Amino acid sequence: MPRGGEATKTRILDAAEALIMGHGLAGTSIDMVLEKAAITKGAFFYHFKSKSELARALVERYADQEETLLEERLKRAERLSRDPLQQVLIFIGLFQEEADQLIEPGAGCLIASYIYQFEELDEKIREITAQAILRWRKRLGDKFEEVIANYPPRFPVNAKELADGFVSAFEGAFVMVRVLREPKQLSQQLLHYRNYIELLFSPTQ
Structure with missing residues (x-):
């Protein structure tokens, strides 16, 4: 089971995948991912540039x-x-x-x-x-x-x-x-x- 940083990264990936499957890649914004994953912008950019x-x-x-x-x-x-x-x-x-x-x-x-x-x-x-x-x-x-x-x-x-x-x-x-x-x-x-x-x-x- 992922812990710490890996758990956050997994949460981001899971949230982004769910959103993209529903809205498409173009229709999914970083802000939407932040809201669904319940993370800060800083946490996002720590894992993905x-x-x-x-x-x-x-x-x-x-x-x-x-x-x-x-x-x-x-x-x-x-x-x-x-x-x-x-x-x-x-x-x-x-x-x-x-x-x-x-x-x-x-x-x-x-x-x-x-x-x-x-x-x-x-x-x-x-x-x-x-x-x-x-x-x-x-x-x-x-x-x-x-x-x-x-x-x-x-x-x-x-x-x-x-x-x-x-x-x-x-x-x-x-x-x-x-x-x-x-x-x-x-x-x-x-x-x-x-x-x-x-x-x-x-x-x-």
Whole structure:
């Protein structure tokens, strides 16, 4: 558990993330963060020299959390089955289980909330976000390579593109959730993607 200065820094990050998810990066001011985190301006600038530095720290933390989530879900799927196709389906199913519990239409992805401001952000933030997505492409792409080697697909496919398809379905579903205010969209879109994978790799009759 963080103590002292680290606890304050965590509180700032938590407050900023919550605000950005609701208002966007451009719509979130330092004053809003100060109020939500219940800290002084001096405490803020002790940890972060600018809003840009805060934005970078947030995306670094978020990317690390997402990488941990990816690895935990893949390892759990691999423990539950030795078959690569079943591992992929279980992996998707684990995200579906969590999506079924989503009741807040304001949920979303921090990285996605940065995208429309990339031109205003420093290159380091662009690099962090790109690397985060590329990690998912690499890990899921490797798993899909195993699937393709064991289950000839019914149509020509590329393992990396299948991995990108999962990320696209997941992130795109958050747009649907927020715009339509329908939390079940996330679970539904993951189900459609899972059905596609099952049909793609099912034996031809």
